[in-house]
Amino acid sequence: MTNTPQASSDRKGLVEVFTGDGRGKTTAALGVILRALGHDFRVCIIHFMKGNYPYGEQKTLARLPNVTLAVFGRASFVDPHNVEEEDRKEARRALNAAREAMLSGKYDLVVLDEVNVASAWGLVGLDEVIKLIEDKPQNVELILTGRYADKKLIELADLVTEMVAIKHPFDEGIEARPGLDY
Amino acid sequence: MTNTPQASSDRKGLVEVFTGDGRGKTTAALGVILRALGHDFRVCIIHFMKGNYPYGEQKTLARLPNVTLAVFGRASFVDPHNVEEEDRKEARRALNAAREAMLSGKYDLVVLDEVNVASAWGLVGLDEVIKLIEDKPQNVELILTGRYADKKLIELADLVTEMVAIKHPFDEGIEARPGLDY
Numbered sequence: 022m023t024n025t026p027q028a029s030s031d032r033k034g035l036v037e038v039f040t041g042d043g044r045g046k047t048t049a050a051l052g053v054i055l056r057a058l059g060h061d062f063r064v065c066i067i068h069f070m071k072g073n074y075p076y077g078e079q080k081t082l083a084r085l086p087n088v089t090l091a092v093f094g095r096a097s098f099v100d101p102h103n104v105e106e107e108d109r110k111e112a113r114r115a116l117n118a119a120r121e122a123m124l125s126g127k128y129d130l131v132v133l134d135e136v137n138v139a140s141a142w143g144l145v146g147l148d149e150v151i152k153l154i155e156d157k158p159q160n161v162e163l164i165l166t167g168r169y170a171d172k173k174l175i176e177l178a179d180l181v182t183e184m185v186a187i188k189h190p191f192d193e194g195i196e197a198r199p200g201l202d203y
Numbered sequence: 204m205t206n207t208p209q210a211s212s213d214r215k216g217l218v219e220v221f222t223g224d225g226r227g228k229t230t231a232a233l234g235v236i237l238r239a240l241g242h243d244f245r246v247c248i249i250h251f252m253k254g255n256y257p258y259g260e261q262k263t264l265a266r267l268p269n270v271t272l273a274v275f276g277r278a279s280f281v282d283p284h285n286v287e288e289e290d291r292k293e294a295r296r297a298l299n300a301a302r303e304a305m306l307s308g309k310y311d312l313v314v315l316d317e318v319n320v321a322s323a324w325g326l327v328g329l330d331e332v333i334k335l336i337e338d339k340p341q342n343v344e345l346i347l348t349g350r351y352a353d354k355k356l357i358e359l360a361d362l363v364t365e366m367v368a369i370k371h372p373f374d375e376g377i378e379a380r381p382g383l384d385y
Contacts, residue, residue, distance in 0.1 A: 032380075035372060039227060043364035044219075049227035051234030052260075053383060059259030060382030077241030078234075084267065129382070162383060181370040182225035187363035190217060198214075200242030200311070201235060201344060 032129070034162040035179035036154055040137055040170035043184035044202075050132045050166050051078055054088070057162075062129040063087045065122040069115045069139040069167075070094040070108070076203050089128070091118050101142045112144035120153055123161055130162045137167030137174065147171055154178075214311070216344040217361035218336055222319055222352035225366035226384075232314045232346050233260055236270070239344075244311040245269045247304040251297045251321040251349075252276040252290070258385050271310070273300050283324045294326035302335055305343055312344045319349030319356065329353055336360075 037053075039046040054064050064087060071094050082088045093115035099108050115136075123131050133153075140150050150165075154177050157163050165174060175181050197203055219235075221228040236246050246269060253276050264270045275297035281290050297318075305313050315335075322332050332347075336359050339345050347356060357363050379385055 035383075037226075038369075041367070043366075044362060045221060045227055045231035045234070045364045045366065048234030048238070049231040049366075051237045052227070052230030052232065055233045055237050055263045056230070056259040056385065057382045059262035059264075062382045077238040080241035081237045081267065082241075085263065175369060178370060179372045180226060181368075182227045183367040183369050184225075184227065184231075185223070185365040185367055187220075187357060187365050188360060189364075190361050200239045200244045201217075203238065 032160045034129070034157065034160050036157065036177060037162070037164045038137070038170050038174060038178040038181040039164065039166045039184060040168060040181070041183035041185050042168060043186035044189065045184045046166045046168070047134055049182070049184070050134060050164050053164060054130065054132065057130050058085055058087055061087065063127060064130045064132070065089045065128040066091070066132040066134060067115050067119045067122065068092040068094065069112055069133065069135040070099050070144065071135065077200055089122070091115070093118070099142065099144070104142060104144060109144050112139045115139070116145050116149055116153065120156070123153070123157060123163065128161065130164070132164045132166070135167040136165050137170040139167070140171060140174070141169035147173065150174065151177065214342045216311070216339065216342050218339065218359060219344070219346045220319070220352050220356060220360040220363040221346065221348045221366060222350060222363070223366035224350060225368035226371065227366045228348045228350070229316055231364070231366070232316060232348050235346060236312065236314065239312050240267055240269055243269065245309060246312045246314070247271045247310040248273070248314040248316060249297050249301045249304065250274040250276065251294055251315065251317040252281050252326065253317065259382055271304070273297070275300070281324065281326070286324060286326060291326050294321045297321070298327050298331055298335065302338070305335070305339060305345065310343065312346070314346045314348070317349040318347050319352040321349070322353060322356070323351035329355065332356065333359065
C-alpha cells in the first residue's frame with residue numbers, strides 16, 4: 022500500500038454497491054466520502070428520493086471543500102404502492118444529473134444515494150441504471166446505495182456489501198434519531 | 204420524526220455494533236460521525252489497533268469542529284497468531300481512553316474503532332469491553348466496530364449490523380486504495 026493518492030487519470034475506479042436491510046448503507050457511503058475528501062478527491066453525491074429533508078450530513082458536507090450535493094425527490098416519502106409521476110420525474114432528473122457528473126471529468130467519486138430503491142420501485146428503469154454503469158469512465162468511482170439492489174447491478178459491481186440487520190431498534194418502536202440516523 | 208436535536212441530557216444513547224467481513228464497518232461509523240457533527244454532537248473516536256497510519260479520514264476530521272481522535276496501536280499490523288505485549292499495552296491504553304471519554308460528559312458519541320477485533324484477538328479482555336458497555340451513561344451513543352464481534356457484545360447491543368462481503372475486489376488481487384479504503 023502506498024500513501025500517495027494516485028493521479029485520477031491512472032486510478033481504476035470501481036463500482037460499489039451497499040445494499041441490504043441493515044443500518045449503514047448511505048452511512049457507509051458518507052464514510053467513504055469523508056475518507057476520499059482527506060485525499061483531495063472531488064466528490065458528487067446525488068440523492069435520488071430524499072426530497073429536501075434536512076439531513077445532518079448536508080450541514081457537515083457543506084463545511085467541506087470539493088463536495089457537490091444534489092438532492093432530488095419530493096419532500097414526502099415515496100409510497101412504493103402508489104408511485105406518483107412527480108417521483109418518476111425527480112428520479113429521472115437525478116439520473117441525468119448523475120450521468121452529467123460522471124462524464125464531466127470534474128469528479129473522482131460519484132455517489133448515487135438510494136438509486137437501488139428508485140430502480141426497484143420503478144422510478145427509473147433498471148436498464149437505465151445499467152447503462153449508466155456501463156458508461157462509467159475508467160477513473161471514476163461509482164457507489165450505488167439502497168435496499169433491493171437488483172441482481173444485475175450486483176453482477177456488474179466490483180464490490181458489493183450487504184448490510185444485514187441482526188438487531189435494529191426501529192423494529193422495537195424506537196424512532197429514527199437526529200444526528201445518528203439522519 | 205422531529206428535526207430538532209434532543210438535548211444531550213434527554214437523549215437515549217444506544218450501543219451500536221458494526222461487524223462482519225464486508226466493507227463498511229469503520230466506514231459506516233465515519234458516516235454516523237459526519238451526520239452527528241451536522242447536529243453539533245460532540246464526538247470522540249478511539250482507534251484500537253491502527254497505529255499512526257495516515258488515514259484519509261483523519262485529515263478530513265481535523266477540518267471539522269467537535270471531533271476528538273485518539274489513535275492507539277503500533278504502526279505495523281497486529282499478527283493475531285503472535286500478539287506482542289506492546290499491542291496489549293496499546294489496546295489497554297485505548298480502553299482506558301474510551302472509558303474516560305465516555306464518562307467525561309464531553310461527548311455525545313464515542314466510537315471504539317476495531318474494538319471487536321482487539322477483543323477477539325485477546326488484546327483486551329472481552330469482560331473489560333462488556334464492563335465498558337455496562338457503565339455507559341444513558342445519554343452517550345457508543346459504536347463498536349470490527350470483525351468477529353463476540354455474541355455477548357451482540358446481545359448487549361441495541362443495534363447490530365453485519366456487513367457481509369457479497370463481492371470484494373481485494374479477493375481478486377486489487378489492493379486497498381487511498382481515498383477509498385483508507
